[in-house]
Amino acid sequence: MTEHLMKILIVGDGNVGKSSFVHRYVNGQFNKMYKMTVGVDFSVKLLHWSDKEKVRVQLWDVAGQERFISMSRIYYKGASGCVIMFDVSSSSSFLSCRHWKQDLDNKAMLPNGDPIPCILLANKCDLAQRVVSADSINTFSKANGFVTWMETSVKENKNVGEAMRRLVQEILSTR
Numbered sequence: 770m771t772e773h774l775m776k777i778l779i780v781g782d783g784n785v786g787k788s789s790f791v792h793r794y795v796n797g798q799f800n801k802m803y804k805m806t807v808g809v810d811f812s813v814k815l816l817h818w819s820d821k822e823k824v825r826v827q828l829w830d831v832a833g834q835e836r837f838i839s840m841s842r843i844y845y846k847g848a849s850g851c852v853i854m855f856d857v858s859s860s861s862s863f864l865s866c867r868h869w870k871q872d873l874d875n876k877a878m879l880p881n882g883d884p885i886p887c888i889l890l891a892n893k894c895d896l897a898q899r900v901v902s903a904d905s906i907n908t909f910s911k912a913n914g915f916v917t918w919m920e921t922s923v924k925e926n927k928n929v930g931e932a933m934r935r936l937v938q939e940i941l942s943t944r
């Protein structure tokens with residue numbers, strides 16, 4: 770049995786659903802209360818990936834900042850993958866994704882020098898008031914080297930596990 774350890778970062782503007790995502794993924798629950806993340810937290814989930822492989826996923830949820838703040842290099846150290854999240858009802862949170870991706874690529878890389886696999890998540894797709902179109906997300910995702918992008922609703926538990934599986938699969942294939 771092989772056990773892989775993966776440090777995966779979750780970044781994006783404040784209020785897009787990052788801590789809800791981690792909570793849903795790790796504990797299977799959605800908490801309606803708004804809780805500002807203080808400092809950096811990590812949660813762990815053990816995946817029984819195959820007959821021969823387990824994956825221990827460490828999810829690092831970085832402090833809920835209201836504005837774009839570039840993170841300290843220490844958070845990026847040893848990262849195997851990254852989730853960049855925005856809220857489909859907030860165009861500013863989508864625009865910030867460019868900065869988050871650049872920040873990631875400037876500060877972290879795989880041991881072989883390649884960029885860290887990163888998935889783009891368009892969260893809160895349950896909301897009627899969406900302002901970011903699928904076309905613009907698709908174009909942005911391709912132009913900026915994301916593994917792929919997916920619509921998620923942490924509230925309705927849509928694509929949470931699927932998105933993480935896609936990212937873990939990509940990380941394993943680049944190892």
Ligand code: GDP
Pocket residue numbers: 782783784785786787788789790800801802803804805806833892893894895896921922923924925
């Ligand atoms: P963070 O600052 O990025 O960690 O965001 P939070 O996880 O604290 O979520 C911010 C707010 O958005 C909270 O009120 C959540 O309940 C809400 N939220 C998170 N995900 C969703 C979602 O998929 N749909 C809807 N409608 N609300 C969500």
